[in-house]
Amino acid sequence: MTYQVSEKIKNRLAALTADEKVQKALAFIKDDRDTILDKQCELTLIPAPTHHEAEKAKRFLEMMQEEGLEGYIDEYGNAVAVRKGTGGGKTVLVEGHLDTVFPLDTKLEIIREDGYIKCPGIVDDTRGLASVLSTIRALNAAGIETKGDIHFVGTVQEEGTGALKGMKYYVEHHPELDASISVDGDGWSDITFEATGIQTYEVVFHGVGGHAYGAFGKVANPIHAAGRAIAKISDFVVPNEPRTSFAVTNLEAGSYSAVHSIVPECTIRFNFRSNDQGELEKLREKIFAAIDEACREETARWGMDTITYTVKHICDVSAGSQDPHTAIVEGAVSVAEFLGDGATLSKGGSTNCNRAIEAGLQAVCLGGGRNYSADCHTLNEKFLIDGAYKGCQAAMLLAVLCAGTDTAESIIE
Numbered sequence: 001m002t003y004q005v006s007e008k009i010k011n012r013l014a015a016l017t018a019d020e021k022v023q024k025a026l027a028f029i030k031d032d033r034d035t036i037l038d039k040q041c042e043l044t045l046i047p048a049p050t051h052h053e054a055e056k057a058k059r060f061l062e063m064m065q066e067e068g069l070e071g072y073i074d075e076y077g078n079a080v081a082v083r084k085g086t087g088g089g090k091t092v093l094v095e096g097h098l099d100t101v102f103p104l105d106t107k108l109e110i111i112r113e114d115g116y117i118k119c120p121g122i123v124d125d126t127r128g129l130a131s132v133l134s135t136i137r138a139l140n141a142a143g144i145e146t147k148g149d150i151h152f153v154g155t156v157q158e159e160g161t162g163a164l165k166g167m168k169y170y171v172e173h174h175p176e177l178d179a180s181i182s183v184d185g186d187g188w189s190d191i192t193f194e195a196t197g198i199q200t201y202e203v204v205f206h207g208v209g210g211h212a213y214g215a216f217g218k219v220a221n222p223i224h225a226a227g228r229a230i231a232k233i234s235d236f237v238v239p240n241e242p243r244t245s246f247a248v249t250n251l252e253a254g255s256y257s258a259v260h261s262i263v264p265e266c267t268i269r270f271n272f273r274s275n276d277q278g279e280l281e282k283l284r285e286k287i288f289a290a291i292d293e294a295c296r297e298e299t300a301r302w303g304m305d306t307i308t309y310t311v312k313h314i315c316d317v318s319a320g321s322q323d324p325h326t327a328i329v330e331g332a333v334s335v336a337e338f339l340g341d342g343a344t345l346s347k348g349g350s351t352n353c354n355r356a357i358e359a360g361l362q363a364v365c366l367g368g369g370r371n372y373s374a375d376c377h378t379l380n381e382k383f384l385i386d387g388a389y390k391g392c393q394a395a396m397l398l399a400v401l402c403a404g405t406d407t408a409e410s411i412i413e
Contacts, residue, residue, distance in 0.1 A: 024143075026138075050157055076166055096125050098125075148178070189343050193346070194275060230251070331398055
């Protein structure tokens with residue numbers, strides 16, 4: 001069935017985009033493209049792996065302050081600036097995350113060629129930060145006053161073991177928020193409005209250990225117990241809908257110098273996800289039942305000592321969903337259509353939008369550029385320049401639609 005935007009949303013966007021100030025802001029964003037790209041490149045060259053975002057947060061805050069906003073670094077490390085509204089509107093969060101997946105010693109070099117800017121982190125998610133700055137600059141340049149306050153934030157700890165915790169902290173400590181717009185990834189008309197649940201664990205199998213020959217038959221082997229568990233997990237069948245996944249992602253044990261030893265412990269780490277919280281919980285129960293069974297089997301195989309295990313919970317993000325006709329989702333679709341592209345609604349997703357949905361906010365995540373293969377999370381990451389300014393226009397329009405103006409009331413009830 002074709003997605004239909006309500007007349008209310010269409011009418012409010014039409015009223016907003018007929019405003020001369022909004023037209024001026026849209027034109028400004030297009031003309032300001034090179035300035036924003038320069039800021040994007042400057043921020044990209046500041047190393048910011050998860051848990052090491054402080055320097056990038058400081059510079060990003062300075063950039064927002066240079067646009068006339070007062071700001072601060074909050075207790076968790078997020079860079080925050082609030083643009084006050086005139087009153088009577090809705091409070092909106094517009095954010096991009098500061099961290100990247102690349103280690104501190106990664107070579108960061110801006111290369112411009114073939115219509116692209118190439119550098120690790122240039123898209124995910126430094127482009128999100130650039131879109132935040134672009135929105136601030138356009139609102140100021142056009143003199144747009146929103147009724148609601150807009151919180152502009154560079155969040156920490158989105159990637160990997162960060163588990164979206166910077167965003168989690170921010171939404172939990174700002175109950176005044178009504179709506180959230182994250183900018184992350186490449187395609188500005190690709191709209192994420194659901195949250196994929198994520199759980200990641202570390203399990204350490206413990207045994208006695210010993211000589212590979214001398215202790216053989218006298219001790220159980222933690223690596224073998226881990227192998228039994230992995231084999232059982234690998235045979236699981238999970239539903240395609242709701243999309244559910246699992247993977248053992250790390251296995252560590254012993255050392256090369258102890259190649260002739262039965263190890264006293266073996267570590268595995270595994271990640272599993274689902275767009276449905278119920279499926280996520282069922283999968284966790286199955287995984288740990290498999291680990292229990294594997295330890296019992298390895299113990300019974302030798303009958304000499306007992307394999308035990310300990311658990312560390314690394315990451316826990318709840319699955320969540322919104323009605324696809326929630327006002328902010330319809331607003332995002334209408335904005336994409338206004339800018340001349342058909343919107344794509346993505347089911348599930350692992351973005352800071354997850355934490356906003358978890359907190360009960362209307363929320364979406366938009367990409368910051370054109371729909372294309374950006375090679376995110378690889379050393380070949382690249383940003384397509386042509387037409388990318390529309391990502392900034394989309395973020396700005398949706399933020400104003402949600403906050404409300406004298407011309408167009410907020411779409412958020």
